[in-house]
Structures are given as C-alpha cells and as structure tokens.
Amino acid sequence: MMFRGQVISTDMLASFVIFLFILDASIILWEGELAKAEQMEERRWLEEAARAASNQLLSPGDPENWEMMDVNETSLHSFGLTSSNNVIEWRKVERAGELGKKRENYYTVKRALGLECCEVWFGVLYSNGTVIESFGEVAPKNTSLVSIDRKALLNSSAVLLRVVVWR
DSSP states (O other): OOOTTOOOHHHHHHHHHHHHHHHHHHHHHHHHHHHHHHHHHHHHHHHHHHHHHHHHHTSOEESTTGGGSOOOTTTOSEEOOEEETTEEOHHHHHHHHHHTTSHHHHHHHHHHHTOTTSEEEEEEEETTSOEEEEESOOOOTTOOEEEEEEEEEETTEEEEEEEEEEO
C-alpha cells in the first residue's frame, strides 16, 4: 500500500539515469560547439594574417632596395615585391626565390612579413597556375591553411601573387 508522497526506488533510479543521459548529451554537444568555435577563430586569424602578408608583399618593402642588400634581421624591416602599385619587380621576385633556399632567410622574411607565429609560402604565378618563382615550403597534407590570390603585373603581364599561411 502506497501513501501520498512516497517514491518508489525504481522510479527514482530511472529518473536519475535519464537525467545523466541528458547531462552527458549536453556536455558532448557543448564540447563540439566549443571545438567548432575554436576552429573558426583560428581560421579567421589565419585569414587576417594572410591578408596582411599579401598587402605587404604588394608594397616595395623597407628598405625599398632590399633585393640589392645582404638580408638579415637588422637590414630588412618589411618585405615587399613591388616597385609601384601592384607592379611586381622581377629582381625582387628572383631574390625572394634565392632567399627561400636558405632556412635562416626564411625566418628573416617571415619576421619582416609579421608572420613569426605561423608558416608561409608565397609565389608569383602565371594565370594558368604555373609558378614563376616561390618562397618557402609547401604546406603539409591535411593541414588547415588559408590561401589568398592577388592580381598584379610582372613585365607587363598579368600574374597572381598567391600567399598560403598555416600553423
């Protein structure tokens, strides 16, 4: 015989199991949303870094004649490939390719581009995708990366400046 206000232990156990199930599902969903938010934030940050680097590459650099100097931490303040607005200078492209062959130069150029905390590859390409010259190493497979293409002129021909940034 049951009296008012009494609870059967099986009812209590069933409601507790349902509560735990709902709590677990909520935690799993919450962690999934947090992971998505972190990925989106990382992507936004990489996009901003790539955009800033591409803008800087489409400048003359500081000093403007860096391609004729010995490039090191103190001599190169910013890295750019142009002689004027969106007109890439061939000597700078050639020199960038040479600099990319030595690891210590890679870090100097990364610092001058403001990309010390991530990796970078950039190249000047013909419109059909053929690489004219590049700097850095290609990103490893299955890496989250951001790529930005900018149009420019090289020797009166339309080219693409592609910047790829990843961590």
